[in-house]
Amino acid sequence: MSAHDFKTTVLPALLVGTSRQPIDFSRLSDAAISPADPKSGLKALALTGQALRFERPAPPSDYAAIPIRNPSRRNVPEALRPMLVRMFGDGDATVLPFFRSGYHDSLQLAMALAFEARRLQPHPFDFHLMRSFLRAHAERLGPAACRWVDREKGAEEKRGYFDVDELNDGNWHQTTPARRQQYIEDRRRQDANAGRALVEAVWPNEAADLRVSLLQALRQGLCSADAAFLEGLAKDRAPRVRELAERYLSRLPGATGQNPALRSVMERIVRHEAGFIRKRVTLKLELPATVIGNGWRGWVAESFEEVEVDELARGLGLGAAEMIAAAAQDRCLPTALTIMAFRQGNTAIARQAYEATPETQPRQFAPANLINLHWGTLVKSDGGRGTFREAWRVSWRPEFSIALAEALVFGVTVEEAASNATLDRAARTSSIAELADLVRAALVADLESTAKATISRLQEAAVSASDITDLMKAVSPLVTILRYGTARKLPGEALRALVTALAVEVNAGVRLGSHQLDEQTARARLAAMRDYDEAVGFFGDHALLETWRRQLALMLDDDQVTASIAGFCLRRLHDLRIWDEGTVAAAFSRHIGGRPPLLAGGFLESFLSGGAEIVLQDRPLLHLVDAWLCRLGEEDFMEALPLLRRSFTSFDADARKRLLAEIGKGGRETVSFDAMEQSGDNLAFDRALPLLLRILGVGVEE
Amino acid sequence: MERGIAGFVANAASACRQIVQRLVDAKASALVTRLDSLPSRLFSLTEAARPQAAVVELGILHLIAEANRRQDALDPALREDVRQMVGWTQTRDALLGDAAAVRSAGRWHVIVRRIEVQPDKLRRLETWLLREGEGDGPRFALLMDFVPLLGAASAGLMRGETFEAELVYFASPVPLRALIATQTSPSSIAPAMPTLPEAGLAQAWQAYQEALGARPWLGDWPLLFKRARVRRSGEALFLTDPADTGLCLPIWPDQAASVLPLAEADVVDGVGLWDGWRIRLTQAETELGRWIDA
Numbered sequence: 001m002s003a004h005d006f007k008t009t010v011l012p013a014l015l016v017g018t019s020r021q022p023i024d025f026s027r028l029s030d031a032a033i034s035p036a037d038p039k040s041g042l043k044a045l046a047l048t049g050q051a052l053r054f055e056r057p058a059p060p061s062d063y064a065a066i067p068i069r070n071p072s073r074r075n076v077p078e079a080l081r082p083m084l085v086r087m088f089g090d091g092d093a094t095v096l097p098f099f100r101s102g103y104h105d106s107l108q109l110a111m112a113l114a115f116e117a118r119r120l121q122p123h124p125f126d127f128h129l130m131r132s133f134l135r136a137h138a139e140r141l142g143p144a145a146c147r148w149v150d151r152e153k154g155a156e157e158k159r160g161y162f163d164v165d166e167l168n169d170g171n172w173h174q175t176t177p178a179r180r181q182q183y184i185e186d187r188r189r190q191d192a193n194a195g196r197a198l199v200e201a202v203w204p205n206e207a208a209d210l211r212v213s214l215l216q217a218l219r220q221g222l223c224s225a226d227a228a229f230l231e232g233l234a235k236d237r238a239p240r241v242r243e244l245a246e247r248y249l250s251r252l253p254g255a256t257g258q259n260p261a262l263r264s265v266m267e268r269i270v271r272h273e274a275g276f277i278r279k280r281v282t283l284k285l286e287l288p289a290t291v292i293g294n295g296w297r298g299w300v301a302e303s304f305e306e307v308e309v310d311e312l313a314r315g316l317g318l319g320a321a322e323m324i325a326a327a328a329q330d331r332c333l334p335t336a337l338t339i340m341a342f343r344q345g346n347t348a349i350a351r352q353a354y355e356a357t358p359e360t361q362p363r364q365f366a367p368a369n370l371i372n373l374h375w376g377t378l379v380k381s382d383g384g385r386g387t388f389r390e391a392w393r394v395s396w397r398p399e400f401s402i403a404l405a406e407a408l409v410f411g412v413t414v415e416e417a418a419s420n421a422t423l424d425r426a427a428r429t430s431s432i433a434e435l436a437d438l439v440r441a442a443l444v445a446d447l448e449s450t451a452k453a454t455i456s457r458l459q460e461a462a463v464s465a466s467d468i469t470d471l472m473k474a475v476s477p478l479v480t481i482l483r484y485g486t487a488r489k490l491p492g493e494a495l496r497a498l499v500t501a502l503a504v505e506v507n508a509g510v511r512l513g514s515h516q517l518d519e520q521t522a523r524a525r526l527a528a529m530r531d532y533d534e535a536v537g538f539f540g541d542h543a544l545l546e547t548w549r550r551q552l553a554l555m556l557d558d559d560q561v562t563a564s565i566a567g568f569c570l571r572r573l574h575d576l577r578i579w580d581e582g583t584v585a586a587a588f589s590r591h592i593g594g595r596p597p598l599l600a601g602g603f604l605e606s607f608l609s610g611g612a613e614i615v616l617q618d619r620p621l622l623h624l625v626d627a628w629l630c631r632l633g634e635e636d637f638m639e640a641l642p643l644l645r646r647s648f649t650s651f652d653a654d655a656r657k658r659l660l661a662e663i664g665k666g667g668r669e670t671v672s673f674d675a676m677e678q679s680g681d682n683l684a685f686d687r688a689l690p691l692l693l694r695i696l697g698v699g700v701e702e
Numbered sequence: 703m704e705r706g707i708a709g710f711v712a713n714a715a716s717a718c719r720q721i722v723q724r725l726v727d728a729k730a731s732a733l734v735t736r737l738d739s740l741p742s743r744l745f746s747l748t749e750a751a752r753p754q755a756a757v758v759e760l761g762i763l764h765l766i767a768e769a770n771r772r773q774d775a776l777d778p779a780l781r782e783d784v785r786q787m788v789g790w791t792q793t794r795d796a797l798l799g800d801a802a803a804v805r806s807a808g809r810w811h812v813i814v815r816r817i818e819v820q821p822d823k824l825r826r827l828e829t830w831l832l833r834e835g836e837g838d839g840p841r842f843a844l845l846m847d848f849v850p851l852l853g854a855a856s857a858g859l860m861r862g863e864t865f866e867a868e869l870v871y872f873a874s875p876v877p878l879r880a881l882i883a884t885q886t887s888p889s890s891i892a893p894a895m896p897t898l899p900e901a902g903l904a905q906a907w908q909a910y911q912e913a914l915g916a917r918p919w920l921g922d923w924p925l926l927f928k929r930a931r932v933r934r935s936g937e938a939l940f941l942t943d944p945a946d947t948g949l950c951l952p953i954w955p956d957q958a959a960s961v962l963p964l965a966e967a968d969v970v971d972g973v974g975l976w977d978g979w980r981i982r983l984t985q986a987e988t989e990l991g992r993w994i995d996a
Contacts, residue, residue, distance in 0.1 A: 011754070011757065014703060014706075014707050014757055015706055015707055015708045015753050015754075015757070016706045016708065017703065017704055017705045017706030017707075017708075017709070018703050018704050019704040019705065020706065041703050042703070042764045043764075045703060045757060045760060045761045045764060046761040046762075046764040046765045046768070047761070048757055048761060049757050049758040049759070049760065049761020049762060049765075050758075050761060050765070050914075050918055052754055052757065052758050053758055053914060053978055054911055054914065056907070056948060056949055056950075057950060057951060057952055057979075059940070059947075059948065059950040060935035060936070060938065060940065060950070061935075062935060063933040063934060063935050063940070063942075064933075064934045064935060064936075066933075066934065066965045066966055075991075078991055078992075081991070081992075090996065123991055124963040124966075124990075125963050125964070125990070125991055125992070125993040125994075127959075127960070127963070128959055128960030128996050129960075129994070129996050148959070151959060480720060484720050484721065484723075484724050485724065534705075537704065575705070616708070617706065617708045617753065618706075652749075654749055655749065658749075658750065684908075684911035684912070684914075684915060685915075687915050688914065688915030688916075688918070691915070691916070691918070692765070692918060694772075694775055694776075695765055695768050695769045695772060695775075695776070695918065696765070696768050697768065697772060697775075
């Protein structure tokens with residue numbers, strides 16, 4: 001047995017499933033694993049896994065040539081690197097304790113300015129250790145830092161920078177955005193009109209981000225002479241530019257316009273008056289329909305960024321404190337007010353608004369749980385990681401005394417009354433779901449004899465049950481309990497008898513019960529069939545399994561059976577290799593050709609279900625669909641396109657690409673692993689093999 | 703296996719949950735942690751690699767289960783190791799008092815400090831140590847601590863620290879997990895990486911294969927290498943050995959941005975942790991300077 005044997009003989013069978021492609025143990029060189037061994041598959045799995053671990057990773061087809069750049073700046077001296085990382089690194093322990101946030105920001109800025117002045121940059125090996133420092137000051141830290149910060153941006157967002165030592169009116173627009181903004185601000189201080197003229201000259205060629213920063217620079221020395229330029233921005237492509245220009249216009253002497261940001265938030269704040277004796281004002285913020293989940297925080301931060309607290313209070317006709325009180329019942333407004341106040345440095349108002357946010361108030365627990373009349377409720381979602389631990393929520397209410405008195409009719413102890421009441425309910429219902437619940441409740445309550453009696457009742461009801469989906473759904477959890485067990489003592493024999501009874505009824509009724517189902521019922525049936533199919537396989541009753549598989553074939557031949565269910569049946573017959581490839585291909589063509597698109601689509605969708613990975617690994621299946629597609633004429637192909645789109649929607653983009661690549665390779669013959677290139681034996685695996693075989697007991701009489 | 707391990711990957715979380723519950727009942731805590739984190743380990747890989755990774759992971763689980771059943775057929779060190787893999791624990795005092803336990807003394811450097819949150823709501827603190835110079839006993843050690851998720855994490859040792867100590871190892875054919883038996887010097891910040899042995903990446907890979915051969919369920923393994931190169935192919939980075947062109951280890955994708963500058967170096971000497979699929983570089987020395995993982 002060599003690593004190559006396991007990779008070429010066992011691995012493909014493991015990936016597509018041993019029912020589809022049984023492991024050919026005779027092809028393992030010395031046939032040490034006997035196919036008769038019940039654990040032969042698991043042993044092959046373990047050895048194949050180890051063989052893969054000894055393999056070297058596959059190299060890429062080629063490597064990129066890395067250009068060595070000639071940096072325009074020098075790296076900081078090696079000795080200073082650790083100190084710089086400690087001061088400006090991202091880790092918790094790196095920030096010096098006496099630098100509180102505000103001071104730390106100033107220190108970062110001072111350091112970035114020093115780097116710029118001395119034409120230095122942090123060492124590129126340290127960029128990833130000081131991400132926040134780089135993001136905040138990349139433009140002052142040099143072109144390498146800018147490239148690093150921009151590395152995940154699209155090509156159109158990336159900008160080429162070069163460093164110039166002395167800026168003037170001729171070269172100012174060739175440097176980094178921050179330096180350009182700074183230059184314009186300086187020029188506006190010296191000569192407002194000259195500064196604006198420089199901006200106007202480069203304006204049409206700049207990207208939106210840069211236009212915003214240049215416009216921000218014009219805030220310095222804003223005057224009536226800027227009005228014409230600002231009015232011209234009313235049709236700018238970027239909304240942020242338009243809004244900023246409008247805001248500047250509203251600030252010019254003699255302007256009559258209102259802050260557009262204020263106007264837009266005012267449109268979304270609804271004002272109500274409540275209270276009988278004393279009217280109270282309440283405010284509610286109506287979010288746009290596109291803002292969902294926690295996305296409101298970002299929307300609020302952006303929308304209220306340019307609004308001042310006093311400005312908003314005036315607009316609402318309230319004082320600041322009144323406004324906060326009126327907003328307290330709203331989910332978002334207190335947060336908005338907090339953000340606004342913080343930005344303006346008004347900590348008193350910010351604190352008031354923060355204390356009004358719903359997150360800081362005591363939680364009002366919904367009383368829904370308390371109206372349940374059950375004394376104890378099993379909290380499933382918090383039931384611990386094993387099955388020993390169960391979490392119960394217990395709550396006593398006075399009316400339970402009355403319920404207890406009423407239950408006396410069933411018995412004088414809680415146990416007796418519970419048992420008799422369960423039996424009474426079981427006798428009066430024929431619903432499979434309700435009876436299954438009663439069985440579960442009796443098992444949880446440790447009423448073994450009641451559980452057995454309820455199981456018998458469930459078996460009786462199953463005979464006359466008409467809803468096959470319900471019956472199928474009842475089987476899967478019971479098989480899981482029988483397979484894995486639970487910490488509770490369970491009547492195993494009674495449960496096995498119940499599973500058998502339910503499965504017999506399912507097998508007997510599934511074909512007729514699958515005729516002409518509507519889409520919703522068919523969807524529920526398919527989900528139940530998948531679980532049931534797996535459960536019957538695990539249950540280990542060969543007679544039941546055989547009957548079930550026979551039913552799959554019969555359903556495929558029955559024209560009245562719903563198309564999606566027929567698709568599932570064919571897929572299982574293919575997976576289990578019950579039908580050969582030719583028979584599967586014929587049945588596939590029969591069900592998909594000449595049918596109305598809706599039926600053919602349903603068939604194809606359930607036939608291809610189970611994830612892209614299986615379709616990729618199961619080449620006969622993939623090539624079956626490919627062959628069918630290639631046979632279609634142009635007209636039929638165009639008609640089939642929507643079906644295909646629907647069937648492949650559940651595969652993600654990457655899987656679809658891989659499928660295309662696989663199909664694109666052409667060749668529909670089954671790959672012969674004999675023909676695969678021998679990769680050579682792995683000597684390290686060969687040395688490890690004796691220990692593995694000893695662990696697995698291969699070659700040892702058990 | 704009947705339905706195909708390729709299909710198992712998509713349902714790994716639900717498939718593992720039930721078995722995990724029963725393993726919790728059986729108090730097989732180490733197996734529980736391994737199985738509970740299996741789906742997330744699979745999903746951290748590329749989609750194409752997941753089916754093979756599932757074969758490897760499920761195969762290891764079967765090996766551990768079989769080794770646990772056949773303890774009598776195993777060497778003492780492997781027997782003790784598999785008991786730890788299942789969930790049997792050895793107390794600190796018992797290990798320190800075990801005269802037969804493997805020990806290794808010298809100056810230790812903290813090369814990696816890693817914190818992982820386990821599905822059982824415990825925080826696992828891993829401190830990987832490398833002993834300076836050649837000498838007797840294992841060269842690597844892994845200190846592991848477990849603290850509640852909500853509690854404060856102990857400060858412990860920091861990456862880059864160095865100290866003199868004697869370590870005692872838990873029994874294993876490949877001793878790695880250890881405790882500090884005696885610390886003979888206070889810890890201080892190391893001015894440079896410890897001197898690495900004169901061995902390339904190919905030799906490090908060979909050492910990994912030997913360790914894997916002795917301990918089939920080997921987890922993360924430290925690789926020490928000299929004269930390696932970082933190379934790029936598309937968005938992916940690889941650690942290669944110029945002396946053995948067939949060997950190229952994929953570098954963790956989340957390190958792409960931080961490791962990329964190393965591609966400009968002609969030669970990289972360093973340390974990384976290999977998890978069977980990808981290597982996580984932790985420290986490196988190059989002609990351009992020293993590189994440290996975030």
